Amino acid sequence: MPFMQNLSNAVVLAGTYILMAAGLTMVYGVLKVLHIAHAAVYTIGAFIGLLVFTWAGNFWLALAVAMLVSGIVGVLIYRCTYHYMLDAPRTVPLIASIGLFVMLTDLLQKGFLMGPYQKALPAGGAGLPRIQTSWFSLTPKQVLILVVTVALLAVVYLILTRTRIGLGWQAAAMDRDMAAAVGVNLNRVIAFNFFLGSALAGAAGVLVGVYNNSVFATMGDLPSYKAFIIIVLGGMGSLPGTIIASLLLALVENFLVASVGYVLPRDAIAFLVLILMLMFRPHGLLGQE
Amino acid sequence: MFSGYIISVAIFVGIWVTLALSLNILTGYAGQVSLGHAAFFGIGAYTSAILSLKYGLPFWVDFLGAIIVTGLIGMVLGLPSLRVRHDFLVLATMGINFVVVAVFKYVDFFGGAMGLINIPAPSILGYSFRGGFPYLALVWAFATFTWLVSWYVSKTWVGLAFHTVRIDEEAAAAVGVSVPRFKIYAFAISSALAGGAGCLYGHFIGSLFPDTFVFVESIVVLSMVIFGGVGTLRGPVLGAIILKAAPELLRFVQDYRFTIYGALLVLMMLFQPMGLIGDDSLLWRSLTHLFRREGVGEVDS
Numbered sequence: 001m002p003f004m005q006n007l008s009n010a011v012v013l014a015g016t017y018i019l020m021a022a023g024l025t026m027v028y029g030v031l032k033v034l035h036i037a038h039a040a041v042y043t044i045g046a047f048i049g050l051l052v053f054t055w056a057g058n059f060w061l062a063l064a065v066a067m068l069v070s071g072i073v074g075v076l077i078y079r080c081t082y083h084y085m086l087d088a089p090r091t092v093p094l095i096a097s098i099g100l101f102v103m104l105t106d107l108l109q110k111g112f113l114m115g116p117y118q119k120a121l122p123a124g125g126a127g128l129p130r131i132q133t134s135w136f137s138l139t140p141k142q143v144l145i146l147v148v149t150v151a152l153l154a155v156v157y158l159i160l161t162r163t164r165i166g167l168g169w170q171a172a173a174m175d176r177d178m179a180a181a182v183g184v185n186l187n188r189v190i191a192f193n194f195f196l197g198s199a200l201a202g203a204a205g206v207l208v209g210v211y212n213n214s215v216f217a218t219m220g221d222l223p224s225y226k227a228f229i230i231i232v233l234g235g236m237g238s239l240p241g242t243i244i245a246s247l248l249l250a251l252v253e254n255f256l257v258a259s260v261g262y263v264l265p266r267d268a269i270a271f272l273v274l275i276l277m278l279m280f281r282p283h284g285l286l287g288q289e
Numbered sequence: 290m291f292s293g294y295i296i297s298v299a300i301f302v303g304i305w306v307t308l309a310l311s312l313n314i315l316t317g318y319a320g321q322v323s324l325g326h327a328a329f330f331g332i333g334a335y336t337s338a339i340l341s342l343k344y345g346l347p348f349w350v351d352f353l354g355a356i357i358v359t360g361l362i363g364m365v366l367g368l369p370s371l372r373v374r375h376d377f378l379v380l381a382t383m384g385i386n387f388v389v390v391a392v393f394k395y396v397d398f399f400g401g402a403m404g405l406i407n408i409p410a411p412s413i414l415g416y417s418f419r420g421g422f423p424y425l426a427l428v429w430a431f432a433t434f435t436w437l438v439s440w441y442v443s444k445t446w447v448g449l450a451f452h453t454v455r456i457d458e459e460a461a462a463a464v465g466v467s468v469p470r471f472k473i474y475a476f477a478i479s480s481a482l483a484g485g486a487g488c489l490y491g492h493f494i495g496s497l498f499p500d501t502f503v504f505v506e507s508i509v510v511l512s513m514v515i516f517g518g519v520g521t522l523r524g525p526v527l528g529a530i531i532l533k534a535a536p537e538l539l540r541f542v543q544d545y546r547f548t549i550y551g552a553l554l555v556l557m558m559l560f561q562p563m564g565l566i567g568d569d570s571l572l573w574r575s576l577t578h579l580f581r582r583e584g585v586g587e588v589d590s
Contacts, residue, residue: 088562095322101551106551271384279369
């Protein structure tokens with residue numbers, strides 16, 4: 001059944017989008033900063049995953065280390081830059097994040113880090129089985145993405161709703177100053193927010209690296225632009241909105257673009273959609289004024 | 290004692306000084322941060338190249354055509370700024386840059402990925418010149434013109450209107466400044482001047498490729514404005530001279546060009562958000578202090 005097959009492919013694609021966009025949404029929710037350097041964190045995650053996988057040969061270890069390192073990189077980015085710009089005009093952290101993005105992407109392309117070439121990440125499906133039904137079939141790699149995404153989202157959901165720091169995050173996302181006034185440790189909450197969001201981006205980097213069996217220095221560019229589209233669609237700063245928007249974008253890509261064909265390349269169309277969205281529904285499909 | 294190489298570098302610096310000054314009108318005066326300036330640079334370059342290659346028009350017509358066409362397109366592409374601000378305007382302009390480059394790359398009329406080649410050198414009264422002192426003079430004359438436009442904008446009521454739009458849109462509207470109109474003006478002036486720079490670039494290089502105008506180049510121009518001092522007449526000039534000449538003259542800087550641009554943006558935002566010689570920056574304050582005559586009191590606003 002091509003319809004069901006398209007649908008399941010779209011859901012798998014959406015998984016990687018969600019992981020990428022969730023971090024951006026979380027940062028935007030609390031800091032109101034468009035964290036453009038998030039793309040670099042995603043690439044760093046994939047790179048660390050590649051290093052650990054070639055060294056140890058174990059996918060799960062590679063994923064864990066990649067998430068940890070990306071999380072730490074995220075916290076460092078916050079502590080070294082945005083931390084000092086919380087009260088500055090909004091263009092200040094914005095320009096800093098553009099600078100960080102250019103700097104990290106350029107550094108990653110140098111020979112002593114990733115170099116300018118694509119590298120293979122042959123983890124296969126990490127031993128997961130192929131799922132074959134009469135409706136659709138999922139390759140082991142797709143199963144892997146689905147399992148990891150759902151597991152990570154469940155963990156994030158539990159953290160944000162059941163733990164002290166998660167509740168602090170929710171309060172800070174509503175009103176930063178008010179949350180601080182009622183005793184939320186903003187420094188810890190924001191640092192944690194960066195850790196979690198960046199770890200998710202790192203996981204997305206590893207998963208996409210495994211899925212395409214390739215890791216390269218500019219692999220973060222395209223997913224991050226799509227992540228911008230997703231957080232605009234989802235109404236900035238809302239996690240459920242992000243999930244729905246990821247699914248929507250993946251569905252549109254799989255059904256519409258793949259079947260209709262196009263004059264301009266796919267990504268240019270995605271940007272046209274973004275510009276039109278910004279002009280006519282700047283608060284997202286679900287967001288309110 | 291001036292070799293051809295030094296003159297080429299000086300021509301490039303002049304073109305980028307023009308770009309930085311023109312972006313400064315939009316970002317510095319009117320407060321609209323744009324990551325799409327390279328798109329307007331490209332539209333100017335492609336317009337003039339097509340006018341001269343496909344229609345055989347003389348250089349001066351191409352030049353004016355590039356300025357007018359880019360200005361008009363800038364007005365249209367500035368429309369998103371009426372709906373979105375700050376971060377999301379940055380996204381929209383970035384998107385515009387991608388779409389424009391995609392059009393250059395995938396539409397055959399614009400030469401596709403192979404670009405446009407054999408753009409003729411400009412000629413006046415049968416004397417054609419590419420490079421050398423005449424071209425240098427032409428480029429810097431246009432840079433001076435751009436500076437004069439910036440000066441005019443900053444000293445007149447247009448500048449005051451831009452200023453209010455930058456500081457507080459609601460307040461600007463309340464005192465009778467039409468915010469949408471001045472935003473569109475800013476986009477039109479800024480992109481028209483960038484289009485002129487694009488024409489000068491295309492006729493100097495002689496060939497155009499879509500990849501020259503990608504969004505990273507927009508970041509380069511933005512870095513020049515921010516590094517020098519956003520919203521001043523001197524800052525973008527100094528920023529463009531330093532950031533364009535350094536990679537040409539120093540090998541190390543060329544290899545790590547984007548690392549350095551990026552790091553500069555971050556460092557300036559951390560320590561000197563007003564830029565190297567912007568108003569209220571450390572260097573500018575000590576410089577003005579140095580040259581202030583004894584007995585003249587502090588002039589604070």
